[in-house]
Amino acid sequence: MEYFGYLASVIIGLSLGLIGGGGSILTIPILVYLFKIDPKLATSYSLFIVGFTALSGCFSHYRMGNLKIKSALYFAIPSVFSILVIREVIFLKIPNVLFTIDDFQITKNLLIMIVFAVMMMAASFSMIRKTNACIQSSGTNYLQLAIIGGIVGIVTGFLGAGGGFLIIPALLFFANLPMKQAVGTSLLIIFINSSIGFAGDLYIGTPIDYKFLLSISSMAFLGMIIGTQISKKLDGDKLKPIFGWFVLVMGIYIIIKEIVFN
Known part of the structure; x- marks a missing residue:
């Protein structure tokens, strides 16, 4: 299963490179089911893998002129605040066993996986549904961008997901960015969110297997290179429904x- 997990890790970067999101949605299931990582620890590992992969994609998109720094910062600053509150305060206070129904225990790990599955399904509907990316606002609405950034931070903090499936629509409709710039800017936001979240986990003493993380990240990095190159020739919007x-x-x-x- 581990060999299949390394192969599947390429898809993480491939998705991020092609559509600027979605890769983090796959990271938790890959870590939990193929590498048998505890779901709680998997959220920390996911932050590193997704952040590292997104950073590598940022360089390519920067050279292509697809990074909008101001929009990224308006989104990322409140997002980072939400991440730190969730991961370093609220997340730690959630008990391992929430409650029991007959003989069935509702645990923190079960809650993580169920919430993650619901978010995956919600994200899939937004990818499958045909949208008109040309319908944008006349200018950048920085207030709404910041509010959505805070919401995405909650998702990132609790699930260890970059939130690209929420970031892309926000950048399209509230930052008035074309699709390719939304993809590049999304990667920068994902990197900021994920790296801050992971740094917070290090601060509270989360045990980290760096050799394992670097091996998975390397495979995701390979996928990112492939996805970025393909994105130059193909429209990511056409691939979204399949991935969805x-x-x-x-x-x-x-x-x-x-x-x-279970």
Whole structure:
């Protein structure tokens, strides 16, 4: 299963390179089901893997002129605040066993996976649904951009996901960015969010296997290179529905596995 996990890790970077999001949605299931990582620890590992991969993509998009620093900062600053509050305050206070129904325990790990599966399914619908990316506001609405940034920070803090599936629409409709610039700017925001979240986990003493993390990140980096090169020739919007169906199936699988077969 580990060999398949390394192969699947390429898809993390491939998705980030092609559509600027979605890769983090796959990271947790890959870590938990293919590498048997504890879900709580997997959220920390996910932050590193996704952040490292997004950073590598930022350089390519910077050279292509796709990074909008001002929009990224308006989004990232409140997002980082939310991440730190969630991971370093609220997340630590959630008990390992929340409650028991008959003989079935609702644990923190189960909650993480179920919430993650629901977010995967929500993200998949936004990817599958056809949208008109040309319908944008007449200017950048920085207040709304900051508010959404704070919401994405909550998702990133709790689930260890970069939130690209939320960032891309926000940049399209509230920062008035074309798709390719939204993808590049999204990668910068994902890097900032993920790196701050991971640094916070280091501060509270989360045990980290760096050799493992670097090996997974290297595979995701390879996928990022491939995805970025493909994105120069293909429209990422055309690939979103395909990826969306894949994410939907994964979300349903997680719910069935965790509730029915756990």
